[in-house]
Amino acid sequence: MSRTVRLTILPGDGIGPEVTDAAISVLTAVAPDAGLSLAIDRCPFGGAGIDATGNPLPEQTLKSCVSADAILLGAVGGPKYDEAARHQGAPRPEQGLLGLRKELELFANLRPSKLFEGLEAASPLRRDIVADTDILIVRELTGGVYFGDHREGTDVASDIMPYSREEVDRVARVAFEAAKGRNGRLTSVDKANVLATSRLWRAVVDDVAKDYPTVTVDHVLVDAMAMHLVTKPASFDVVVTENLFGDILSDELSAIVGSIGLAPSASLGTPDTPGLFEPIHGSAPDIAGQGIANPIGTILSAAMLLRHGLKADAAAERIETAVSTVLKQGLRTKDLGGDADTAAATSAILAAL
Numbered sequence: 001m002s003r004t005v006r007l008t009i010l011p012g013d014g015i016g017p018e019v020t021d022a023a024i025s026v027l028t029a030v031a032p033d034a035g036l037s038l039a040i041d042r043c044p045f046g047g048a049g050i051d052a053t054g055n056p057l058p059e060q061t062l063k064s065c066v067s068a069d070a071i072l073l074g075a076v077g078g079p080k081y082d083e084a085a086r087h088q089g090a091p092r093p094e095q096g097l098l099g100l101r102k103e104l105e106l107f108a109n110l111r112p113s114k115l116f117e118g119l120e121a122a123s124p125l126r127r128d129i130v131a132d133t134d135i136l137i138v139r140e141l142t143g144g145v146y147f148g149d150h151r152e153g154t155d156v157a158s159d160i161m162p163y164s165r166e167e168v169d170r171v172a173r174v175a176f177e178a179a180k181g182r183n184g185r186l187t188s189v190d191k192a193n194v195l196a197t198s199r200l201w202r203a204v205v206d207d208v209a210k211d212y213p214t215v216t217v218d219h220v221l222v223d224a225m226a227m228h229l230v231t232k233p234a235s236f237d238v239v240v241t242e243n244l245f246g247d248i249l250s251d252e253l254s255a256i257v258g259s260i261g262l263a264p265s266a267s268l269g270t271p272d273t274p275g276l277f278e279p280i281h282g283s284a285p286d287i288a289g290q291g292i293a294n295p296i297g298t299i300l301s302a303a304m305l306l307r308h309g310l311k312a313d314a315a316a317e318r319i320e321t322a323v324s325t326v327l328k329q330g331l332r333t334k335d336l337g338g339d340a341d342t343a344a345a346t347s348a349i350l351a352a353l
């Protein structure tokens with residue numbers, strides 16, 4: 001007997017549809033053995049939502065997401081929409097993404113990045129420095145400067161960065177739990193020498209630490225952390241940080257281990273809300289429509305969807321093993337210095353399953 005699961009797919013813009021198609025073919029391949037029957041609902045979102053309805057998060061799309069078991073997203077945004085926002089005051093695709101994260105209260109964003117075997121030469125770092133890098137960034141996703149008051153004038157503008165104790169506490173607990181299940185080391189990243197929100201962040205993380213005596217905690221300032229990631233990335237295990245710092249550091253880390261095209265993410269809220277799974281990269285307008293995007297970040301996001309969204313751990317591992325295998329065998333998309341296109345990379349992963 002198979003279990004029917006409802007997946008809402010948000011292909012979005014640019015390379016979004018190319019990489020979500022690749023991930024759907026992988027999900028479809030592993031579903032039967034995992035006892036899953038997939039009921040897929042593709043919905044317009046981001047720029048595609050604006051084109052279809054004028055709204056980056058159309059009402060029907062939100063409805064589908066709310067009633068789904070899990071959501072898979074490609075990417076949103078692009079120059080056409082940036083222009084329309086600038087000149088005609090049109091909504092931005094990115095507002096749809098922020099709106100969806102907030103609507104579903106997806107406060108914890110897991111962004112794992114590790115050096116895959118065989119990818120040493122794709123890293124900009126020296127082999128001995130990047131070796132053994134395996135970091136989980138836990139990024140707070142529904143607070144901070146993204147969601148504070150924004151004032152936009154022609155001469156003065158401001159963005160407010162609020163955080164409450166409760167917002168820090170809940171994401172810190174996710175990070176401590178993750179650290180407990182890995183190597184027991186947590187690095188909390190902030191800017192406590194300047195920001196009041198960072199001093200609250202640090203105090204709350206220290207309070208939560210009392211409930212996790214087996215986890216060691218370090219506090220590191222974000223500017224130094226940006227440096228440590230390129231000088232000693234292998235010395236970190238789990239990193240927890242606020243929304244904007246997590247956005248920036250996760251792109252940096254993804255490039256350190258080879259390419260942003262490899263990096264997946266899971267955005268999680270309470271156990272009864274569907275998770276949102278997406279690669280950390282954007283719509284890559286510079287390569288959109290060419291069929292050359294690296295689909296691995298989205299395929300690994302589909303694996304996270306199986307693990308965190310559907311509790312299908314074995315199927316998730318099958319996908320992760322297939323990805324490791326093809327990379328070890330030398331499969332390289334353009335971003336990794338090779339010439340495999342999206343279709344070839346997807347076929348290789350399907351064959352390795």
Ligand SMILES: NC(=O)c1ccc[n+]([C@@H]2O[C@H](COP(=O)([O-])OP(=O)(O)OC[C@H]3O[C@@H](n4cnc5c(N)ncnc54)[C@H](O)[C@@H]3O)[C@@H](O)[C@H]2O)c1
Pocket residue numbers: 015019074075076077078079094097260261262278279280281282283284285286287292293294295297335
């Ligand atoms: N979650 C999201 O939907 C998301 C995330 C980041 C950026 N964006 C949006 O995407 C648009 C473009 O942003 P950007 O150019 O700063 O960032 P980007 O991540 O789209 O691209 C940065 C660089 O990485 C490359 N790249 C990204 N993904 C790749 C992949 N899968 N395979 C190969 N190369 C890949 C691109 O070609 C580009 O050179 C903007 O509108 C931005 O707001 C959306």
Ligand SMILES: CC(C)[C@H](C(=O)O)[C@@H](O)C(=O)O
Pocket residue numbers: 077094097098247280282
């Ligand atoms: C598109 C943008 C709003 C988004 C963010 O800043 O969170 C993106 O950069 C990401 O990392 O998912």
Ligand SMILES: [Mg+2]
Pocket residue numbers: 247248251280
């Ligand atoms: Mg980002």
